Amino acid sequence: MKTQIAGVIIMYGLMVLLAIPLGRYIAKIYEGKKTWLDPVLNPLDKIFYKLSGIRAEREMNWKQHLLALLTINVVWFLFSMLILMNMSWLPLNPDGNPSMSADTAFNTTISFISNTNLQHYAGETGVSYLGQLVLMLFQFISAGVGMAACAVVFNAMKERSTEKLGNFYYYFVRSCTRMLLPLSVVVAILLAFNGSPMTFKGKDQLISLQGDTVHVSRGPVAAMVAIKQLGTNGGGFFGANSAVPLENPNYFTNMVENIGIALIPIAMVFALGHILNRKRFAWVIFVVMTAGFLCFVIPAIYFESKGNPAIANLGVGQQLGSMEGKEIRFGSPATAYWAIVTTTTSNGSVNAMHDSLTPLSGMFTMMGMMVNCFYGGVGVGFLNFYIFIIIAVFISGLMVGRTPEFLGKKIEAKEMKIATIVALLHTFLILAFTGLSSHMFAGDPKTYAAWLNNPGHHGFSEMLYEYTSSSANNGSEFGGLGTGVPFWNITSGIVMIISRYIPIIGPLAIAGILARKKYIPESAGTLKTDTGTFGIMIFAVIAIVAALSFFPALSLGPIAEFFSMK
Amino acid sequence: MKQHILPAIRLTAICIIFFCVVYPAFIWLVALASPGHGDGERVSVENRVVGYAKIGQSFTEDKYFWGRPSAVGYNAAASGGSNKGPSNPDYLKDVQSRIDSFLLHNPGVKTGQIPSELVTASGSGQDPDLSPAGAYIQAARIAKARGISQDKINALIDRHIDKPLLSLMGPEKVNVLLLNIDLDKLK
Structure with a gap:
């Protein structure tokens, strides 16, 4: 067990050590400063701008940014629906997989353009290689959109008064070509050399050692897995995601993939420090995020390593911890660690079946998604955190009796209204839809019997997890839930689409409105935002708004299950 | 909205070329040198x-x-x-x-x-x-x-x-x- 704990600690340390220089690099690319990749990437970017007819130097205000962002997403939606519903006869389909039904295609399309990657299909049988490649495209560009939106907000937070907040396409293209692409190439090559396939041949057939006929699914796995980890996407090539040996062959690849999950989200925080030249403020944010992360990850590792008490009652040894749904090559601590990293960020790739986690670990994964900003998704993680900063500034301002100011800008009623709506929307969507599905199930358990794979409290947790994951744009699942039916496809699709765009529109609007306001230089009376006290304030706001509002629902699910097990 | 539609379509097309074709083709080429030649070991x-x-x-x-x-x-x-x-x-x-x-x-x-x-x-x-x-x-x-x-x-x-x-x-x-x-x- 010692080496397993050591593995987790080293993994976390490496991730932060890599994120610090990456943050500096991200700041440079958003500010258009020189970097060592310029000789290769400057011409590449020029091709992008030229062929798309984009004038990258034309500055936009926040409304134009939003318009550009939403328009391109509409184009993607139509393109994805077209491909997914016609895959069966299009090229690159060696396994002869079928096209998707309209409702599954709707869910999958929303899921991938919203950076969620909830999968109501299994990669081996549900999509062709062309489908996989198109979904991989969205893993790049949906992440690029989130990062571009975040870059606009960074720009708006600078000390000045302006309407002009840079060019959306400029931020978008640079996010894709200068961050996601080079990092993906590195990770994909590491994966390919450790045993992940990268081929366009179809299934292999062979006779096993014992004499059974076996079919082995393959495909362009390495390329897709790299970007699914780095872009906080999470949509795996195979049904069981990174638990599958070909998708995550050994402990080393597990470390690479796991570091890939939160690398850019953490680096974005450091990038903020460089762009605003407020490094202390960035560290306060990082420490608050880390404190929240540790609150989830330490108990999760403890409970998974301790094992399942119900299995202990049967008398077998659990030296390795709770092993249902886990893989030997990763072990319980690294699996619990992955489960928390993937849910606190909005990644959603899994290296074990979350449905089989012990009750409280399952709860901590859900809480990670309910908070959704302890590191959070690429770009959007910080946007969520930004909302909580605004609320914290406002409440602190009221407490000390001063006009709330944030980085030299007054926060007034309009901004607060937007922030509150965004903060409460997440809670509302999760609880309302879980309520709806529970009501339907309880009213007619026979008709909906196929929904739940587990009875009682755990069955409720399966539904709660599904909507939490959809609303957090996470994409992991309690996989036992029978989601391949229109009800789940459509409702989770609606939740994903609302909770993708509102939490981008809200912060962008607030940042845009604030940027236009008069800049008031800091004085002795200004509320200091780069102090420990303010950090504690943000943490308290997050705990109250995001975590406590879910307490009743969590009591019915995982907490009740925990106490029912002896 | 109108002024963004054409750039959006064209930018998407270029993204398809780079991220769906060039990127996987490059990884595929590199993977040919790996132990299983990209087909799995x-x-x-x-x-x-x-x-x-x-x-x-x-x-x-x-x-x-x-x-x-x-x-x-x-x-x-x-x-x-x-x-x-x-x-x-x-x-x-x-x-x-x-x-x-x-x-x-x-x-x-x-x-x-x-x-x-x-x-x-x-x-x-x-x-x-x-x-x-x-x-x-x-x-x-x-x-x-x-x-x-x-x-x-x-x-x-x-x-x-x-x-x-x-x-x-x-x-x-x-x-x-x-x-x-x-x-x-x-x-």
């Missing part, structure tokens, strides 16, 4: 391909080491776990029957000695590995079925233990397929 016995080194197989005969239970019957074209919750009574019955069956095939083993990995399903349904304890506990049965001394079997397991990464990170494990291939060669 196969294992052969006497020139017959018997499996992929990294994908577990079903072993049910007493003379082989068994891998972990699989929710998909080791189907390498449809991965998946059981997705059973920890307190599910039906699931606990399944585990109990796996324990009973293991005890039946391995006389002399006590319940408390069975590592839980041998009675719980893996996440992928293709877990290729066991912990060393999961292999040693089966040595007596295999020795009897094959008429080889148990010491030889134990020595074989010793040789097959993969140490943690850099002897520092992660668990010890044994690859069941590679172990069974060498087991067949044992006299």
Whole structure:
């Protein structure tokens, strides 16, 4: 067990050590400063701008940014629906997989353009290689959109008064070509050399050692897995995601993939420090995020390593911890660690079946998604955190009796209204839809019997997890839930689409409105935002708004299950 | 909106070229130099391909080491776990029957000695590995079925233990397929 704990600690340390220089690099690319990749990437970017007819130097205000962002997403939606519903006869389909039904295609399309990657299909049988490649495209560009939106907000937070907040396409293209692409190439090559396939041949057939006929699914796995980890996407090539040996062959690849999950989200925080030249403020944010992360990850590792008490009652040894749904090559601590990293960020790739986690670990994964900003998704993680900063500034301002100011800008009623709506929307969507599905199930358990794979409290947790994951744009699942039916496809699709765009529109609007306001230089009376006290304030706001509002629902699910097990 | 539509379509087209074609083609080319040439690493016995080194197989005969239970019957074209919750009574019955069956095939083993990995399903349904304890506990049965001394079997397991990464990170494990291939060669 010692080496397993050591593995987790080293993994976390490496991730932060890599994120610090990456943050500096991200700041440079958003500010258009020189970097060592310029000789290769400057011409590449020029091709992008030229062929798309984009004038990258034309500055936009926040409304134009939003318009550009939403328009391109509409184009993607139509393109994805077209491909997914016609895959069966299009090229690159060696396994002869079928096209998707309209409702599954709707869910999958929303899921991938919203950076969620909830999968109501299994990669081996549900999509062709062309489908996989198109979904991989969205893993790049949906992440690029989130990062571009975040870059606009960074720009708006600078000390000045302006309407002009840079060019959306400029931020978008640079996010894709200068961050996601080079990092993906590195990770994909590491994966390919450790045993992940990268081929366009179809299934292999062979006779096993014992004499059974076996079919082995393959495909362009390495390329897709790299970007699914780095872009906080999470949509795996195979049904069981990174638990599958070909998708995550050994402990080393597990470390690479796991570091890939939160690398850019953490680096974005450091990038903020460089762009605003407020490094202390960035560290306060990082420490608050880390404190929240540790609150989830330490108990999760403890409970998974301790094992399942119900299995202990049967008398077998659990030296390795709770092993249902886990893989030997990763072990319980690294699996619990992955489960928390993937849910606190909005990644959603899994290296074990979350449905089989012990009750409280399952709860901590859900809480990670309910908070959704302890590191959070690429770009959007910080946007969520930004909302909580605004609320914290406002409440602190009221407490000390001063006009709330944030980085030299007054926060007034309009901004607060937007922030509150965004903060409460997440809670509302999760609880309302879980309520709806529970009501339907309880009213007619026979008709909906196929929904739940587990009875009682755990069955409720399966539904709660599904909507939490959809609303957090996470994409992991309690996989036992029978989601391949229109009800789940459509409702989770609606939740994903609302909770993708509102939490981008809200912060962008607030940042845009604030940027236009008069800049008031800091004085002795200004509320200091780069102090420990303010950090504690943000943490308290997050705990109250995001975590406590879910307490009743969590009591019915995982907490009740925990106490029912002896 | 109008002024953004055309750039959006054109930009999407270029993204398709770079991220759907150029990027995967480049990785594909590089992967040709990898150990399995990008097709996955196969294992052969006497020139017959018997499996992929990294994908577990079903072993049910007493003379082989068994891998972990699989929710998909080791189907390498449809991965998946059981997705059973920890307190599910039906699931606990399944585990109990796996324990009973293991005890039946391995006389002399006590319940408390069975590592839980041998009675719980893996996440992928293709877990290729066991912990060393999961292999040693089966040595007596295999020795009897094959008429080889148990010491030889134990020595074989010793040789097959993969140490943690850099002897520092992660668990010890044994690859069941590679172990069974060498087991067949044992006299």
